Amino acid sequence: MNRSRQSLGRWGENLAAVYLASRAYIIVEKNARTPYGEIDLVTRQGEVTVFIEVKTRRNCAYGHPETAITLKKKDHLMNSALAYLQDHPELDGDWRIDILSILQQSSQDEPEITHFENAIS
Numbered sequence: 001m002n003r004s005r006q007s008l009g010r011w012g013e014n015l016a017a018v019y020l021a022s023r024a025y026i027i028v029e030k031n032a033r034t035p036y037g038e039i040d041l042v043t044r045q046g047e048v049t050v051f052i053e054v055k056t057r058r059n060c061a062y063g064h065p066e067t068a069i070t071l072k073k074k075d076h077l078m079n080s081a082l083a084y085l086q087d088h089p090e091l092d093g094d095w096r097i098d099i100l101s102i103l104q105q106s107s108q109d110e111p112e113i114t115h116f117e118n119a120i121s
Contacts, residue, residue, distance in 0.1 A: 012056025012102045013040050019100070019113055025050065028091075036079040049095040051081045053119075056102040065101040066116060074120050096121070 017027050025043040032039040041052035053073075055065035062068075069077075077097050085091060097120040103112040 008056050008058065008104075009054075012104075013054045015056075015102060015111060015113070016052060016054045016100045017041060019115075020052065032080075032084055034080040034083040034087075036083055037076050039077075039080050039084060042084065044091075047093050049085070049091045049093070051077065051084070051095070051097045052100055053077055053097065054100045054102065056104065058103075059105055060103070064114075065103060066099050066114070066119075069099060069119070077120055 020043055025045050028042040030041055032042050039051050040054045043050045055068050057065045081097055096118045099116040099119040101114040
């Protein structure tokens with residue numbers, strides 16, 4: 001991944017954390033590593049553990065950000081969440097995987113944030 005895309009991804013993840021915190025989510029961990037890959041954000045919403053995959057794009061030339069979630073990516077996210085839960089038994093109870101889509105088409109405009117709850121099951 002080139003620096004520009006990495007920078008955009010980090011910016012999107014930071015914006016996502018602020019967005020979620022303003023909606024009473026507790027950020028447990030950012031960029032959590034598992035044997036299956038990385039989880040962008042691990043959060044808690046009340047008693048529910050919520051794994052967040054953040055997708056950020058500057059335009060829709062290749063579709064909206066959430067369209068980047070392929071079947072392979074869904075499997076990766078599910079396996080990563082299960083591995084994380086196994087390593088963190090203190091996070092017992094319900095859990096889900098959400099997608100946060102961020103579209104920043106112009107630096108003058110507010111980013112468009114779309115939150116897909118329980119997007120992968």
